[in-house]
Amino acid sequence: MIRRIATHLQRLAHRVWRVSRRAVLALMAPVLALVFSIAMSSVFLLLADASPLEAYSQMWSYGTRSDSLVSMVNRAVPLYMSALAVAVGMKMGLLNIGVEGQYRIAAVAAAAVGSWIVLPAPLHVAVIIITAAVAGMAWITIPTVLKVTRGVHEVISTIMMNFISIGLTAWLLANWLDSRESSSDLLLATDYIPESGRFPNLNWLIELFGVELRAGTNLHGFVVVAALIGVGFYIVIWRTRFGFDLRAAGINRQAALVSGVDSKAMVAKVLLISGALAGLVGISQMLGSFYRYTVDFPAQLGFTGIAVALLGRNHPAGIAIGALLFGFMERSAQILDLEGIPKEIVTIMQGIIVISVVVAYELVRRWREAQAQREVSREMPEATQSTTEGLPA
Amino acid sequence: MTPTPAVELRGITKRFPGVIANHDVDLTVSRGEIHAIVGENGAGKSTLMKILYGMQRPDEGTITVEGDRIDLKSPTDAIEAGIGMVHQHFMLADNLTVLENVILGAETRKGPLLDLAEARRRITELSDTYGFRLDPDRLVEELGVGERQRIEILKVLFRGARILILDEPTAVLVPQEVDELFRNLRGLRDEGVTMLFISHKLDEVLSIADTVTVIRGGTTVTTVDPADVTARDLAELMVGSELPTPETRESTVTDVVQLEVAGLTVRDATGRTAIDDIGFSVRRGEIVGIAGVEGNGQHDLINALLGLVPLDSGRIVLGGVDITHHSTRRRRESGMGYIPQDRHREGLLLPEPLWENAMLGHQRTVPFARGPWIDAKGAKERTETILRSFDVRAPGVGIPAHALSGGNQQKLIVGREMTASPTLLIAAHPTRGIDIGAQAAVWEELRVARAAGLAVLLVSADLEELIGLSDTLHVIYGGRLVAELDPAAVTAPELGSHMTGAGKGAA
Structure with missing residues (x-):
């Protein structure tokens, strides 16, 4: 009896050890990459005659203020959606570089429809979100059809579609959706989405914890939708x-x-899903703070999303961490200009993180592969006996 | 005094993560002999040869070539030491000439320019000396397998090699081409070239080798004179126990036609006819063998049956249902099992756990799925059953497929297809590249399934396997079925001559 319990405990301990080792392994690559990129960025800061320590401590103290944390999340949500859009394609070996174009088209469509119709609040919001998803999907339809019928590589066609979308959105905004009443208004923008179409913010949630927010700070409610989509992403990819x-x-x-x-059929479905997710990239900011599409609507989110997807290894949890990290870095960089340090250092840092994380993942992957083989042959030598005879024909 | 041996290996040991590929290997190869290395798959032959060719570095032991101890860091070092390797898979550029292929990477130069005249002179000289009969200006794409192999050998000689490693050189050849190769090898030997001949075809080894060294379990077991041993002796030395054969017993063929193929024609992407008007049938309880030299349309035939390529014309009827226009998924789910010829390319998701690999091809059916959901619990239980009943040696269903040996991977695939109770099994080279134990297991599974009424289409290049297992034998050549033979009456050389298309007269 006691022996049975002992073996049980032993097995349990072994299992705990294995699981915890797996967790450590999973985190090892990104942590190493982060450390490396901080070191490299320090070099660049020194070259720019700035003190790395000073810069990092400024970034940290500014970045961890409550309003900065809210801003971090607000910045992370579009990156999260963008990275999910990229990741669903990457899971099947398809690279949708056109997220940039898809979300811009979707944002214009959402703003146009949202400001044009009036519906009861929840319905209005839902219609805007669906419009954005459908518009993103519609925009990727052309590359999808080209890929499936003519074998045109999606990287090429989606890049081309990005250029078209930038031109098209500018043209639509200037010629059809321009809401300016006099030419003295400088900002080219669509009409505002009425109150019923805006996503309620989550400031109450923060205030629940007794944190006072600065005026104008506003935690975008769409973060909840994004989190749900992330869970859905996991279930669909790994459980169905x-x-x-x-x-x-x-x-x-x-x-x-x-x-x-x-x-x-699979290529078509995956690309369309990717386009739909891409359509939602701009929605968080649109329904949370912009309430319309303007010429200075956030750009480059589609490209940054590719980096975040790489960082998060195409897994929704990893992507969430990556998006929050990027959000934090972008927000905390705002302080650097005031200190006379070029804030572009953060862009360099992001680039180094992505490159080094890719290298680190590959190294860790190889190491784990060898590790798995060692483990198997330790537990059961005959399982691997002939692995050395080279590849089978 | 004995002359200095050409190659001497002492105490070679090589470890890989989790496995010892070679340990305490001792090998002495005399100058100017053909020294065969035999051993079953996984015995460590390839690793040993990679060590000698500088592709792997030994953890322990010494290599002595022509009396000098050397340290081989790369194939370049090996070539410098006069060692050349003729790979099993040809590495030739089809759209270049023989001459261009031979000099590629070892160009003769005059200043900054290529010295083609000098290259041509040397190639012609080598070709004449050894009776290779190669025209330096022919395009490689116009040449046959035997000639291509001679180019590979010529390439190595051109680089000054005096010691050749031949890695299963006969694997891709039919018997007639093997004879020609052996004539060339004897010519080389007479000119003083030393050869290491790796093979597991024992009859060939006995006919060509001057000395035979047997490797088992990663180490050299013994060295014998081929005059003193029979093929059976050698086989038992290799295995360390008795040898399995692919023989089937009494016929279990029924009258029920399970697969009927008529007028099947497929063109490949370039418009070339890949298979041409193929028709045959497979009855329940019957194994129909398709024999042929690789690249004669076998793969296109399989792809056509699986529905992976569009048909030009023809009809496929499975179990009385016309499936000509059915999708691959529908065909698989109506009972078409498939053991692919290349398990890494077509059969496995290497980084994924075994239980997900066991689902592949059956991922929409119970117990692997329930409605739109994956049933991980059911899948794992089924995988455990497969591991148990098909003797797949693996410590658990959660380990990744790449951690298993080739033989165990193959047994997993066979188990997965058999457990799904197929109505037709397409087995393409089902025992290629696996060890004798696993080979016997696969043959046994095919026999058992055949006795239980399974219709099997066996595509293979292993003549013994084809003759031993098949109830009916078709020969495919140039995309057509050129002969139907009775496996009980045909011999391997006869089958071989049909496979070269020399066909009708010879048999």
Whole structure:
């Protein structure tokens, strides 16, 4: 009896050790990358005649203020959506570089529809969100059709669509949606979305914890929708047959084909989903603070999303961490200009993080692969006996 | 006094994460001999040869070439020491000439310019000396397999090699081409070239080798004179126990036609006819073998049956249902099992756990799925059953597929297809690149399934396997079925001559 309990405990301990080691391993790569990029950025700061220590401590004390934290989340949400849009494609080996164009088109469409119709509050918001998703999906339809029928590579076609979308949104805004009444108004913008179409903020949630927010600070409510979409993303990709087909096609396209996955249909579905997610990138800010589309609507979110997806290894939890990290860095960089330190240092830092994280993931992956093999052959030598005979034919 | 051996390996040991590939290998190769290295898959032959060719560095032990101890850091070092490797898979550029292929990477120069005249002179000289009969100006794409192999050998000689490593050189050849290769090798030997001949085809080894060294479990077991041993002796030395054969027993063929193929024609992307008007049928309880030299349309035929390529014309009927226009998924789910020829390319998701690999191809059916959801619990239980009943050696269903050996991966695939109770099994080279134990297990599974009424289409290049297992044998050549043979009456050389298209007269 006692022996049984002992073996049970032993097994449990072994399992805990394994799980915790896996967690450490998973975090090792990004942490290493972060440390490396801080070191590299320090070099650049020194070259720019600034004290790295001073810069980092300024960033930290400014970045951890309550209003900065709210801003961090607000900045993270669009990056999160953008990275999810990229990640769903990457899971199947498709690279949608057109998130940039898709979200811009979607934002214009959402602003146009949102300011034009009037509906009861929840319905109004829902219609705007759906409009954005559909518009993003519509914009990726052309690359999708080209890919499926003509084999045109999605990277090329979505990049091209980005240029078209930048031109098209500018033209729509100037010629059809311009709400300016006199030419002395400098800011080119659509009409405002009425109150019923705006997403209520979550400031009450923060105030619940007794934190006083500065005036004008406003935690975008869309963060809740984004979190739900992240959970949905996880469930669909890792828990459904559809997700299995998708991942199988991403890992080994030929094996997936042989197993019965219809490659073309799958490509089409995944690209359309990616486009729909991309359509939601601008919605958080639009319904949370802008309430309209303007010429200075946030840009580059689509491209940054690719970096965040890489950082988060195409997993919604990893992407959340990556998006928050980027959000934090962007917010805390705002203080640097006041201190006479070029805030572009943060862009360099982000770049180094992404590059080094990719390298670190690969190193850790190889190490783990060897580790797994060692473990298997320790537990059961005959399982791996002939792995050295080279690849099978 | 004995002359200095060409190659001497002492106490070579090589470890990989989790496995010892070679330990305490001792090998002495005399100058000007053909020294065969035999051993089953996984015995460590390839690793040993990679060490000798500088592709892997040993953890322990010494390498002595022509009396000098050397340290091989890369194939460049090996080539410098006069060692050349003829790979099993040809590495030739099809759109270049023989001459261009031979000099690629070892160009003769005159100042900054290529010295083609000098290269041509040397190639012609080598080709004449060894009776290679190669025209330096022919395009490689116009040449046959045997000639391509001679180019590979010529490439190595051109770089000054006096010691050749031949890694399963006969794997891609039919018997007639093997004879020609052996003539060339004997010519090389007479000119003083030393050869290490790796193979597991024992009859060939006995006919060509001057000395045979047997490797088992990563180490050299013994060295024998081929005159003193039989193929059976060698096989038992290799395995350390008795040898399995692919023989099937009594016929279990029924009258029920499970697969009927008629007039199947497929063109590839370039418009070339890949398979041409193929028709055959497979009955329940029957194994139909398709024999052929690789690249004669076998793969296109399989792709057509699986629905992976559009048909030009033809009809496929499975179990009485016309499936010509069905999707791959529908075909698989109506009972078409598939053991792919390349398990890494078509059969597995290597980084994923075994239980997800066991689902592949059956991911929409119970117990792997319930409605739109994956049933992880059901899938894991089923995977455990597969591991148990098909003797897949793995410590758990959660480990990634890449951690298993080739033989265990193959047994997993066979188990996955068999457990799904297929009505037709397409088995493409089901025992390629796996060890003898696993090979015997796969053959046994095919026999059991056949006895239980399964219809099997066996595509293979292993003549023994084809003759031993098949009830009916078709030969595919140039995309057409050119002969139907009775496996009980045909011999391997006869089958081989059909496979070269020399066909009708010879048999």
